[in-house]
Amino acid sequence: MAGHTAGTAKATAKEDILDAAEALFAARGFEGASMRAIAEAAGVAQALLHYHYKTKEGLFEAMFTRRSGAINRIRLARLDVMLARGRPTVEDIVEALLRPTIEAGHDPSRGGSRFASLILATSTAEGDWQKGLVARSYDSMAERFIAALMGALPGLGRAEATWGYLFVVGAALTQMAPTGRADRLSGGAARDEDTDAMLSRAVIFAAAGLKALATAPPDDH
Amino acid sequence: MAGHTAGTAKATAKEDILDAAEALFAARGFEGASMRAIAEAAGVAQALLHYHYKTKEGLFEAMFTRRSGAINRIRLARLDVMLARGRPTVEDIVEALLRPTIEAGHDPSRGGSRFASLILATSTAEGDWQKGLVARSYDSMAERFIAALMGALPGLGRAEATWGYLFVVGAALTQMAPTGRADRLSGGAARDEDTDAMLSRAVIFAAAGLKALATAPPDDH
């Protein structure tokens, strides 16, 4: 049991750096978060970041894949359990898709993770390496959920399932980062911080939207 | 008619700077786009940016409010027309909310605007001035559309209407920037660049989701 302890290892400097990087990249973006600031937040020298991760891009990629991998493993495990038990409902599939990201945001290792906004920023970045990172991190998981949606909704075509998947993810991800907008626009009736209330609405909204896409006419002129 | 010509004025250096700033801020983010790069893209000296807009923040704010103001004027004009004619459908309201942003993205003044991703990045930025900018730019428009949704859907409460509005905007905005994901995930059945096809699906998806929120139980434990 010596050496690389599996599972819940004691926090190493290497992990501390990833935690600090995630918090700062999420808050300030790739260019806005400096290696200096990350090193200071992690409590280590700046040179140590380059020793472990070589470049700033390398650090970003390591931070991104650690979290996205953890989230996707939970997603797919839940999906596999549901598929093994029978035909899951659309609501079940959407819940399995969305809740793991919220739970990752409550990660006890750091307060107030905002990984959701990091995904959005990385998806729309101009750099090819960032789009490639998103593709490598999420595409295979996304394909399995799109297939599951088509299985749960006869009549849902490939294009509609893809758009539906992207709508669902976009609707929820944009609400996971606390922007304070829900509180303000609702006059206090909705609260940004109440991610459970948000998620229960998102599941209702998304499931109904997906069902409508399954029955809508193929249209296009 | 001399002096400040209203309407479609000939492109001035001041406007050229805003065009270049919008393209670069959208592509690289606030920190990632440098004043040097913006000046070069606009074909003017860097000092001219500071002469017209004082600071980088000032330039960003001028760029942001120009586009958001133009979009919101169209949105509210369409909403007013619909309300004057009678009780608009949910589909009509969603269409009036979403289409102006897509049309702004096709702005002939520049190729391939990606203002949608700029809104997302600005909404989730950590800086208070950016969140404040989003609030000043969008809150009053959003309140009017939320009220219109509640008018079109009896049974839709304030909290549900607010979450629903935010879901609709989040679902559509995340698909307006061409990420290439729809093409890849659908095997070519859906195409990122076909924003009209995306929007027609978004309207179906969003209207059904909003209707479901209007009839769902109040839940919360």
Place this chain on the structure above:
DNA sequence: GTCTATAGTTCGATAGAC
């Protein structure tokens, strides 16, 4: 209104001691 030139700061990355 637009330019050149530059001051002063911060950045990513590396060298080299321990």
Place this chain on the structure above:
DNA sequence: GTCTATCGAACTATAGAC
């Protein structure tokens, strides 16, 4: 594996000529 010290480049912003 972790540190201090530093290099060279890029950054925002300003001064001052035209």
